[in-house]
Amino acid sequence: MKTSPTILVLSSPSGGGKTTLARYLRKEIRELTYSVSTTTRPMRKGERNGVDYTFVSEKEFKKMIKKGEFVEWALVHGHYYGTPIKNIKDALKKGRDILLDLDVKGAKNLKKIFPEAILVFITVKSLKELRRRLILRKKDDLKTIEMRLRNARKELKEIKHFDYLIINDNLKKARAQLKAIYIASKLRIPKPRWIENIQWGKPGWIANIQWGKEEKNVRKRP
Numbered sequence: 001m002k003t004s005p006t007i008l009v010l011s012s013p014s015g016g017g018k019t020t021l022a023r024y025l026r027k028e029i030r031e032l033t034y035s036v037s038t039t040t041r042p043m044r045k046g047e048r049n050g051v052d053y054t055f056v057s058e059k060e061f062k063k064m065i066k067k068g069e070f071v072e073w074a075l076v077h078g079h080y081y082g083t084p085i086k087n088i089k090d091a092l093k094k095g096r097d098i099l100l101d102l103d104v105k106g107a108k109n110l111k112k113i114f115p116e117a118i119l120v121f122i123t124v125k126s127l128k129e130l131r132r133r134l135i136l137r138k139k140d141d142l143k144t145i146e147m148r149l150r151n152a153r154k155e156l157k158e159i160k161h162f163d164y165l166i167i168n169d170n171l172k173k174a175r176a177q178l179k180a181i182y183i184a185s186k187l188r189i190p191k192p193r194w195i196e197n198i199q200w201g202k203p204g205w206i207a208n209i210q211w212g213k214e215e216k217n218v219r220k221r222p
């Protein structure tokens, strides 16, 4: 019996450590597919188009929404971000685990479509520490940092929708905790309600995924 592919979602207030921890897990678990999101945010120094994000204009993004190309999308810190349906569809068809870095709304919306998705909330012990890390990261100007910190207060209230919480004060410990969550996900017994068209023993055993009609910015799983 094959286990079902893991859909692992990391969310955190900006500066909480998602990117750092995602990078670590991808190195550790080579077979993990990373979902490259599409965004209208300007590219940061050091980022690569198609690797960190696919960077598009707002006009292009809205066209993609209209064409129903996103499984979920959200306006986060003043820019659009979305997960192309293709990312998840391709991973599940191949039976591959997939890692996503989403804001809290995106995580909640994805879980509505994929109840088996595992939502991990990452945070640090104080907003003061968050500010310190955002400043040290040197990727955003002070105005952007303040906006991200204001949003952090709202995001923290969403913890209740998540399955796991990692307090990223000690990076070594946080890495081990994330890896443990991934390993535990591979030991789960799939629940029938998660799965359509089970094909035991076949590679990529979640087959024939059909995508429903668009409902606001969330797509229904058939």
Ligand code: ADP
Pocket: 012, 013, 014, 015, 016, 017, 018, 019, 020, 021, 133, 134, 136, 137, 168, 169, 170, 171, 172, 174
């Ligand atoms: P996010 O992707 O959630 O916005 P990052 O992964 O970019 O956050 O982390 C923000 C900053 O904090 C980065 O400069 C990163 O190197 C640093 N950082 C991450 N984890 C820790 C930690 N446990 N202790 C100290 N600094 C950390």
Ligand code: 5GP
Pocket: 010, 011, 012, 013, 014, 018, 037, 038, 041, 072, 073, 074, 076, 077, 081, 082, 083, 101, 102, 103, 104, 105, 106, 107
């Ligand atoms: P950043 O600009 O710091 O890379 O990301 C800003 C926020 O957008 C983060 O909370 C990140 O998780 C979120 N994000 C990145 N990609 C997506 C996506 O495809 N969908 C949603 N909903 N949020 C995303």
